Amino acid sequence: MDRTERNRRFLTDLFVGPFHGHAIIADPEGIPAPGPGDMLTSDRPLSEWVDWEARMYEARVARSEALDDDAVPYARSTTGTEIFAAAIGCKVHIYEDTPPAARPLVFTAAEADRLPEPKLDGPVIDRAFRFIRLLRQRVGPDVPISIPDIQSGFDIAALVWNKQDMYLAMYDNPGAVKRLVGKCHRLLKAFFVEFGRSFGEINYCHCPYAWAPPELGVWLSEDEAGAMSCAAFEEFCLPNLVDLSESFGGLFMHCCATADHQYGNFLKIPNLRGLNRVFQSPGPRPAVEAFAGRTVLMNAWFDENTMLSFLDMARPDSRFLFNLPAMPLEDAKKSYEKVRARCSRMGS
Numbered sequence: 001m002d003r004t005e006r007n008r009r010f011l012t013d014l015f016v017g018p019f020h021g022h023a024i025i026a027d028p029e030g031i032p033a034p035g036p037g038d039m040l041t042s043d044r045p046l047s048e049w050v051d052w053e054a055r056m057y058e059a060r061v062a063r064s065e066a067l068d069d070d071a072v073p074y075a076r077s078t079t080g081t082e083i084f085a086a087a088i089g090c091k092v093h094i095y096e097d098t099p100p101a102a103r104p105l106v107f108t109a110a111e112a113d114r115l116p117e118p119k120l121d122g123p124v125i126d127r128a129f130r131f132i133r134l135l136r137q138r139v140g141p142d143v144p145i146s147i148p149d150i151q152s153g154f155d156i157a158a159l160v161w162n163k164q165d166m167y168l169a170m171y172d173n174p175g176a177v178k179r180l181v182g183k184c185h186r187l188l189k190a191f192f193v194e195f196g197r198s199f200g201e202i203n204y205c206h207c208p209y210a211w212a213p214p215e216l217g218v219w220l221s222e223d224e225a226g227a228m229s230c231a232a233f234e235e236f237c238l239p240n241l242v243d244l245s246e247s248f249g250g251l252f253m254h255c256c257a258t259a260d261h262q263y264g265n266f267l268k269i270p271n272l273r274g275l276n277r278v279f280q281s282p283g284p285r286p287a288v289e290a291f292a293g294r295t296v297l298m299n300a301w302f303d304e305n306t307m308l309s310f311l312d313m314a315r316p317d318s319r320f321l322f323n324l325p326a327m328p329l330e331d332a333k334k335s336y337e338k339v340r341a342r343c344s345r346m347g348s
Contacts, residue, residue, distance in 0.1 A: 003064070003065075003068065004072055004073070007070050007071060007072050007211075008072055008211070008213075010023065010070055010345060011023060011070060011072065011210070011211055011212060011321075012212070012213055012216075014296060014319055014321065015212055015216055015273045015274060015296055016216060016273070019319060020345055020346045021343050021344050021345050021346050022311070022319065022320040022321065022322065022342075022343040023070040023210075023320070023321040023322065023343070024069050024070055024321075024322045024324065024336060024339055024340060024343055025064075025069055025070055025071045025209060025210055025321065025322070025323050025324070026063050026064070026067050026069045026071070026323075026324040026332050026336055027060075027063070027209055027301070027323060027324060027325060027326045028056070028059035028060055028062065028063040028326060029059065029326045029327070029328065030056075030326055031052060031055050031056055031059065033052055033078075034048040034049060034051075034052050037094060037100075038080070038082065038092050038094055038100040039078050039079060039127075039131060040079055040082065040083060040086055040092070040100075040124050040127055040128060041086060041092050041100075041124065041127075046127070046130060046131050046134055047134070049078050049131060050131065050134045050135050050138050051138075052078070053075050053076050053077075053078055053135055054075065054135065054138045054139055056075070056076065057073060057074065057075040057076075057139055057143065060073035060074070060209075061073045063329070063332070066329055066332075066333070067332060067333060067336045069324075069336060070321075070345070071210075071211070072144065072203075072211035073143075074143065074144035074145065074146050074203045074205070074211060075135055075139045075143055075144070075145050075146070076145075076146045077128065077131065077132055077135070077145060077146055077147060077148040078131070078148070079128060079148035079149045080099035080100050080101070080149055081099070081101065081102065081149050081151055081155075081159065081221075082099075082100050082101060082102040082159070083124065083125075083128060083148050083149060084118075084151065084156045084159075084184065084187060084188065084191070085102035085105070085156055085159040085160050086102055086124045087118060087120075087122050087124040087125050087187065088105065088115065088118045088156075088160050088183075088184070088187070089105050089115070089160075090102040090103055090104065090105045090159065090160055091103045091105075102159045102160070104159065104160065104161060104162035104163070105160050105161075106160060106161050106162070106180075107161070107162045107165050108165065109169050109172075109173040109176035109177075110176075112160075112161050112166075112169075112176050112177075112179070112180045113176055113179060113180075115160070115180065115183065117183055117186070118183055118184075118186075118187040119187075119190075120187070120190055120191060120194055125191070128148060129194075129198070132145060132195075132198075132199055133199075136199060136200065141200055141201065142201055143201060144201045144202060144203035144211060145199055145200075145201070145202055145203065146202070146203040146204070146205050146206070147192075147195060147202070147203070147204050147205065147206055147218070147219065148206075149206065149207075149221075150188070150206045150218070150219060150220040150221065151220060151221050151222075151223070152185075152188075152220050152221065152222045152224075152237065152240065152241065153181045153182070153184040153185030153186075153188055153240045154181050154184075154222070154224055154236055154237045154240065155221060155222060155223055155224050156184035156187075156188065157177070157180045157181045157183075157184045158224050160180065160184070161177075161180060166180075167227070167228075170228075170232060170236060174235075174236075177236060178236065181236060181240065182240075185240045185243070185244075188220075188244075189243075189244070189247065192204075192218050192244075192248060196214060202214055204217065204218045204219050204248075204252070205219050205252070206219035206220055206221065206252070206254065207219070207221060207254040207276060207300075208254070208276050208298055208300035208301070208323040209300075209323055210274075210298060210321055210323070212252065212273065212274070215249050216249055216250045216252075216271075216273055217244075217245060217248050217249045217250025217251045217252060217271060217273055218244055218248045218250075218251060218252070219251075219252040219253070219254070219274075220244070220251070220252075220253060220254070221253070221254045221255065221256075222237065222241065222253055222254070222255050222257075223254075223255060223256055223257050224237070224257065225237065225255055225257050225259040225262045225265075226255075226257025226258040226259040226262070227257065230261060230262060230264065230265055233262055233265050234265055234268075237265075238265055238268060238269070241253075241269050242268070242269055242270065245269050245270050245271050245272070246270060249271065250270075250271035250272070250273045251269055251271065251272055251273065252272075252273050252274040252275075252276075252298075253266070253269075253272065253274070253275050253276070254275075254276040254277075255275070255276070255277055255278075256277070256278035258280045259277075260280075260282070260286050260287070263286065263287065263290040263291070264290075266295075267290065267291075267294060267295075272294070272295045273295065273296065274295060274296040274297075274298045274321065275287070275291060275295050275296070275297055275298065276297075276298040276299070276300055277297070284297075284299070284309075284310060284313070285313055288310065288313050288314060288315065288318060289315065291318075292314075292315035292316075292317050292318045293315070293317035293318075295319075296319045296320065296321055297310070297318070297319070297320050297321070298320075298321040298323070299320055299321070299322050299323070300322075300323035300325075301323055301324075301325040302322075302325070303325070303335070304324075304334075304335040304338045304339050307322050307324075307339050308338070308339065308342060310322075311342050311343075320343075322339060322343070324336060324339070
């Protein structure tokens with residue numbers, strides 16, 4: 001508990017307080033999921049997924065204890081990107097070896113406009129909440145439980161509306177696109193509110209695996225950003241991201257798209273606390289330069305030499321959070337020690 005409280009203070013300061021050093025969180029080795037199948041739409045007992053996530057929580061605790069890293073271990077809410085699209089009515093396709101995926105529900109502007117305003121009281125969200133309640137009973141009242149997989153309102157709409165048709169409609173019928181994005185955005189906000197109200201000790205973290213106080217904001221993926229111009233992003237995506245940040249005290253964002261051109265727009269989001277990128281060419285340097293002094297760069301699942309290269313290119317006011325990838329414990333200790341030597345916890 002002393003270590004966890006220390007890490008809570010350390011991570012809080014990393015995002016909004018005095019700088020005590022860059023953070024390192026080591027992911028444990030994975031435990032096979034109870035698949036194939038989709039927890040949200042399966043008729044199998046929820047206890048299968050509860051047991052899996054409880055064991056993964058125990059693995060996070062054990063890995064953090066073994067390394068003395070900066071983690072605040074938490075239990076995850078298991079879903080894929082399908083959760084909100086499925087709640088709106090999309091069918092879910094089950095794969096043998098990858099996460100489930102939502103199938104598009106609408107193909108035209110008229111069909112999108114006919115979709116009713118989605119609510120939280122449908123079977124998909126109800127099953128997600130029942131899973132979280134069971135997980136809470138299993139892990140106890142003091143363990144943070146994290147949010148399910150969260151996509152932005154625009155990204156949810158791009159699952160609900162066949163994506164090729166939706167992108168054409170951004171030019172031919174932008175009002176219909178904005179109306180569907182608005183429905184998805186309001187559903188997402190309602191979910192955040194209910195999640196924060198209902199489950200006690202929570203962690204809004206979505207990706208990568210970390211922790212931050214809930215009052216610092218919500219987390220989501222904005223993965224369509226690479227497929228549009230800066231002007232289109234500013235029109236169709238940015239207003240809702242700003243609204244989420246202003247409504248919940250900040251925003252943490254994952255983006256695995258080819259989206260370096262959107263950094264100027266990302267910086268328009270007030271209180272963008274953290275950004276996780278999957279870098280393509282030209283690599284991380286543009287992000288290091290753009291977000292130094294503004295946003296914590298959360299760098300996930302690189303090897304130790306790549307993580308050290310971030311430190312080599314850091315600006316004086318850069319702040320990093322490193323997620324070490326899952327690996328055997330002895331390998332993790334070696335990687336952790338190499339990176340920790342450059343990321344000491346000063347005064348924390």
